[in-house]
Amino acid sequence: MPQDDSLWSTLRTCCPELRSIGTNVGPKSIRPDSELFRFDDLSGFTLTAKTLPDEWDTFLPPEPELPDQLWDMLLERSPRLEQLRIDVSQRSRRVWDTRRIVQGRWPQLRDLELGDCSMAGSGASRVLMETPFMRFLAEHPKLERLRLPSLSSFPRAIVLPPTALPNLREFSGNAAHIRGLPNLPHITTLSLVHQPLSEKMVSLVCGTLKYMKSLTSLSIWLHLDAQTDHYAVFRNLFDSCRGLKHLDLACSEAPWEIIEFISALRGSRVELTTLNLTRVERAAQAPDLHKVATQLATTNHSLRKVTLKYSFTTWVFLDSIPLQGLQVFVVTGKGKHGPVVLEKRFKPSRRCFRRPLSFLHLQ
Missing domain, CATH: 3.80.10 (Leucine-rich repeat, LRR (right-handed beta-alpha superhelix))
Structure with missing residues (x-):
């Protein structure tokens, strides 16, 4: 005040x-x-x-x-x-x-x-x-x-x-x-980020998403342990909302291989325009986010903007994730060897914390 x-x-x-x-x-x-x-x-x-x-x-x-x-x-x-x-x-x-x-x-x-x-x-x-x-x-x-x-x-x-x-x-x-x-059937934007969803809950949610024929924007927070079949979870999610254009996905529990997400996206009919992906990474080595963004753009040719964020530790609040890395990439077109993915420069701030995912307007 x-x-x-x-x-x-x-x-x-x-x-x-x-x-x-x-x-x-x-x-x-x-x-x-x-x-x-x-x-x-x-x-x-x-x-x-x-x-x-x-x-x-x-x-x-x-x-x-x-x-x-x-x-x-x-x-x-x-x-x-x-x-x-x-x-x-x-x-x-x-x-x-x-x-x-x-x-x-x-x-x-x-x-x-x-x-x-x-x-x-x-x-x-x-x-x-x-x-x-x-x-x-x-x-x-x-x-x-x-x-x-x-x-x-x-x-x-x-x-x-x-x-x-x-x-x-x-x-x-x-x-x-x-x-x-x-x-x-008429809802276009859905946010499920108040609480993290377990594998069982994601399966129940997907049963409802199939009725949301107009859904184009989804924000969702998952909490999946190391034993989870991440590919199956992601594939079920994509199959349940095939008209999706904007996806904001946060996974707060265990590290998982990005290839599981890429493979699920490749096998789906989803044509994303923007993707925000926040996940837990292994602390041994920082990921090559530009490489990941290029793989995603190669897999899903409709992608125009990719935001990748990661933490080395799990979190319990979406508005205070202990981020270790954040990069934004823009897909500008196609080159000889695939899509041209350029990093959008991000000015670091002394207070780096994540805004809530709820109704995040993706542009």
Whole structure:
């Protein structure tokens, strides 16, 4: 939050047309009397509690209440809300209580993102909140983009009428969530990165992906041990979503041979345009990422951009992977010996940490 809270009142006074606003509070507590909550007729609002890798909010209460002033602004004074995002870092102890969101009725709501929030709170049952939340979703047919957390304090499944969410095109949640979505054939973008998926879970997810005929963009986090048949997992994934153009794949457990991924891609009908691949490598020798990118471009001729990242250790949070290497490659055309793959120069930063995969826009 800005040090000077008067920033918000200045914006209200000097920018009367301002309709979309938001802030990251970091590891700080929220002031209920903040000028931030005095806006009227908002179309977009964002409140996040992201932190840097060396910042922790250990001393804050684990489930703080969001101020009544915030809900009054959203529920009572912003009937034309189109976009709402309430999110907390994966590494945070805080889990904001968002139960009051089910009271909202925003006919124009198109974009809703709830990251690591609670629908139970103290003294309430997650099960008791499932019906009100499902009713809330059904009452917002204009939703095009929806992100849900996968915490135990949040409804784990979605059960909606077949006609609900007819305009939904982008979804982020857990494996149980997608099985209950009513319009799977029309979803184009899917993110399954809240929790790592085991080999068994990947198999179940692939059974659902086969119904998603319009899917072109997939972000997925896998946790496969050394005994896993990685080729079989990748081949099943590619066979389940043959129209895929953009793939963001993270594997956080054991090192595996890149040839297993390349072979599965070669044997599929998938024609990727962009690929983001994050994996664990053996610490004995750093991989030749340019060679890997060239092999991928040779295997899949439609590839135009390849981002390769690796770590020598496993990880538990996607927003703080201990990266040892990151390179971006662009395929510019064909030469005498195959595709021309050029490295896109990356300026190193003192704080090198991975952004969450959720709804990563691949260009």
